[in-house]
Amino acid sequence: MKIKRILFIDDEDDIKTLAQFCLESEAGWLMISASSGKEGIAIAEQEKPDAILLDAMMPDLDGIQTIAKLKSNPTTKNIPTIFITAKAQASDRRRFYNAGAKGVINKPFDALTLASQISGFLGWQ
Amino acid sequence: MRILLIDDDEQLMEVVASKLIEQLYAVDIANNGEMGWEFVLLFDFDLVVLDWMLPDIDGIELCQQIRAKGYTMPIMLLTARDSQNDKVLALDSGADDYVVKPFDFDELTARIRVLLRREINVSSPILEWQDLSLDPKVHEVRYQKQLLPLTPKEYGMIELFMRHPQQVFSPGAIINNLWAGEDPPGEEAVRTHIKGLRQKLKTVGMAKDTIKTVYGVGYRLKSDDDVKQKDKSLSTPNQEQDKQTTITKIWSKFKEQAFQRLADLENFAVAAVENSQTSELYQQAKSSAHKLAGSLGCFGFPEGSRIAKQVEQLLVPSPIAKVDLKELVRLIASLNAELQHQPFEETVENALSKNISLLIIDRNHDESLDRQLIVEANNNGMKTYIANDLTEAKTILTQESIDALLHKIVFPDGEDLEFLQQLHQRQANIPVVAIAQSSQLLDRLNFVQKGGSLFLPNSVEPIAAITAVSELLENLGNAAKVLIIDDDPQVLLSLEMSLEPWGFEITTLDKSTQFWEVLESVGPDILILDIDMPDLNGIELCQILRSDRYWQHLPVMFLSVHQDQQTQNRAFNIGADDYVCKPVTGSVLANRILNRLKRSKQ
Numbered sequence: 256m257k258i259k260r261i262l263f264i265d266d267e268d269d270i271k272t273l274a275q276f277c278l279e280s281e282a283g284w285l286m287i288s289a290s291s292g293k294e295g296i297a298i299a300e301q302e303k304p305d306a307i308l309l310d311a312m313m314p315d316l317d318g319i320q321t322i323a324k325l326k327s328n329p330t331t332k333n334i335p336t337i338f339i340t341a342k343a344q345a346s347d348r349r350r351f352y353n354a355g356a357k358g359v360i361n362k363p364f365d366a367l368t369l370a371s372q373i374s375g376f377l378g379w380q
Numbered sequence: 381m382r383i384l385l386i387d388d389d390e391q392l393m394e395v396v397a398s399k400l401i402e403q404l405y406a407v408d409i410a411n412n413g414e415m416g417w418e419f420v421l422l423f424d425f426d427l428v429v430l431d432w433m434l435p436d437i438d439g440i441e442l443c444q445q446i447r448a449k450g451y452t453m454p455i456m457l458l459t460a461r462d463s464q465n466d467k468v469l470a471l472d473s474g475a476d477d478y479v480v481k482p483f484d485f486d487e488l489t490a491r492i493r494v495l496l497r498r499e500i501n502v503s504s505p506i507l508e509w510q511d512l513s514l515d516p517k518v519h520e521v522r523y524q525k526q527l528l529p530l531t532p533k534e535y536g537m538i539e540l541f542m543r544h545p546q547q548v549f550s551p552g553a554i555i556n557n558l559w560a561g562e563d564p565p566g567e568e569a570v571r572t573h574i575k576g577l578r579q580k581l582k583t584v585g586m587a588k589d590t591i592k593t594v595y596g597v598g599y600r601l602k603s604d605d606d607v608k609q610k611d612k613s614l615s616t617p618n619q620e621q622d623k624q625t626t627i628t629k630i631w632s633k634f635k636e637q638a639f640q641r642l643a644d645l646e647n648f649a650v651a652a653v654e655n656s657q658t659s660e661l662y663q664q665a666k667s668s669a670h671k672l673a674g675s676l677g678c679f680g681f682p683e684g685s686r687i688a689k690q691v692e693q694l695l696v697p698s699p700i701a702k703v704d705l706k707e708l709v710r711l712i713a714s715l716n717a718e719l720q721h722q723p724f725e726e727t728v729e730n731a732l733s734k735n736i737s738l739l740i741i742d743r744n745h746d747e748s749l750d751r752q753l754i755v756e757a758n759n760n761g762m763k764t765y766i767a768n769d770l771t772e773a774k775t776i777l778t779q780e781s782i783d784a785l786l787h788k789i790v791f792p793d794g795e796d797l798e799f800l801q802q803l804h805q806r807q808a809n810i811p812v813v814a815i816a817q818s819s820q821l822l823d824r825l826n827f828v829q830k831g832g833s834l835f836l837p838n839s840v841e842p843i844a845a846i847t848a849v850s851e852l853l854e855n856l857g858n859a860a861k862v863l864i865i866d867d868d869p870q871v872l873l874s875l876e877m878s879l880e881p882w883g884f885e886i887t888t889l890d891k892s893t894q895f896w897e898v899l900e901s902v903g904p905d906i907l908i909l910d911i912d913m914p915d916l917n918g919i920e921l922c923q924i925l926r927s928d929r930y931w932q933h934l935p936v937m938f939l940s941v942h943q944d945q946q947t948q949n950r951a952f953n954i955g956a957d958d959y960v961c962k963p964v965t966g967s968v969l970a971n972r973i974l975n976r977l978k979r980s981k982q
Contacts, residue, residue: 267671267674267675268634268637269630269633269634269637269638269675269679270674270675270678272630272633272634273627273630273678273679276626276627276630280623280626281623312670340674341670341673341674341689344390345390345409345410345411345415348408348409349415352418352419352422357423358382358406358408359408362673362674362675362677362678363673363674363675363676363677363678363682363685364677364678365401365402365678366623366627366678366679367623368401368402368404371404371405371406372401372404372405372406372407373406374406375381375382375383375404375405375406375407376382376406376423378382378424
């Protein structure tokens, strides 16, 4: 079976390192990281990952702007995207889903269940 | 597995969601029917939890709408209505389960697991076990692809075992299942059929002891995975430990960064106190608070995330001059103190905590009385929390595991009563004692009708008020007999102590071989079993119990360090009523016991 590759777009290194440990050691996936929306879009285009984890609050391009660009690009529009955010009231969730998100994971996330949450949202089980 | 929660009580749903996420589900929350329906159309859910009373649409209607569209996922309906007619209406409209508010969070998640398991079982009509497959439609059993020539009774027997692969069946149970409506044969007949079946399994190449004899009890399938599975589950707590160790290592790498963010907060606070704050410092502080709130919890500092979130909220008002500086300085200090701990330290403290937690609500800020109450409560081994308004009280109730509530009121007003009612709906096992100035009959009536337990006059001595709280807790357990079996005497002692305040009559046993004698002499109302024990393990004890005519309905709760789904499913498959993961606080365990006892009486 092909190893799943996940792109994590977040400006915080600590969170990404933790996520990398969880996804690689727990689920056996590969994590690619990007530190801004712009970098994320470029990597997504080039690498075509199986899924994208996207932080909602980032300087320059925020999560909503980033997903809009991903969805308008034919190469990246079908890559399922999950928001990771410390800000998820019902109205925020709605905004994320309307923008095309496949799931929303709250920050702080539980490191030990991150992979299973992603799988659940993407129907990977 | 993906679960959708549709309920307008967002605070409540957040708690349910966090419990489900802990159990490895992905969760979405919709706070009205319209959004819920959009979600159903948009994504594939494995289960929907639906409130009956939604702001925009009747839950029953939505349930019917979901079914009318052809969706078959299990639906669990939540409601405050408890009449037989309502239950029938709910089930007729397509719901699979019906849970009455107030509910216990852990029980709700346990019932969700049951529904999901049922779904897995029905979705695949062909039973499979190792290389055996059984097609109930044509009554055929195959090993790999080879058809087994079985007699009808042999077929019935292998079907029984394959449907309950973990269960031990006594000859009596096999007779009840296979000869229903016929004249029951002697046990010898069972042995003959088992022998025939074993022979046929062996002929096609399966191990001779595929059907294992459990001496003195009966028969069960012997899984090759038995040994492997045991090893795997045994290592789980260690794996958990390993993961925490790795997370701690990653934390040490980024610790500096967290302290830098804390410094951003301090810099802003200092500047603000000196009235020399700049908008740059303010923005930096806001961003750092946000980042700390989002990350600390991931690294094993849940309390750190909570405090950082409070700081973030405090920094929202604009202009900056409106920020409550005193509170800001206090929060930064507690955040600093929190970060001096080791990651995951709180979990360890929780595990050792034996205290019961009392929440005192005092909207009048009578500090001297509060102090006396706290002293008396501490003398009685209680941990105390003080809330000066109802919003604060609600926050504490969702974040801490509170066992009892002492509510100081002048005259119970509408707000107090509404609070009480909500509390009673959510956490019915929390006794509420009111200390009230008013002694009007109507006030008393209102209080008790909304779920209050005891009404004390304003003149009550603090010591008497605390004693009243202790007594109420003791009455909850109502001297129910609890038998706990665990091979670690230390664990038994700590469980006994932590359950003591609830007034249970507790018997403990550390040698599982003496199980039957103790069971018969104690006659418990509920049994709590550890999984890993030498000689007979908890799973085996439960199997023995479930095959006994007299004891088979005794509520059984597992208490184990194994958090993996596989072990939990195994326990439920052999007839567990509940499964609680260690470490657990006395109050959580006590509440689970109380709920289980309540259900078994229904």
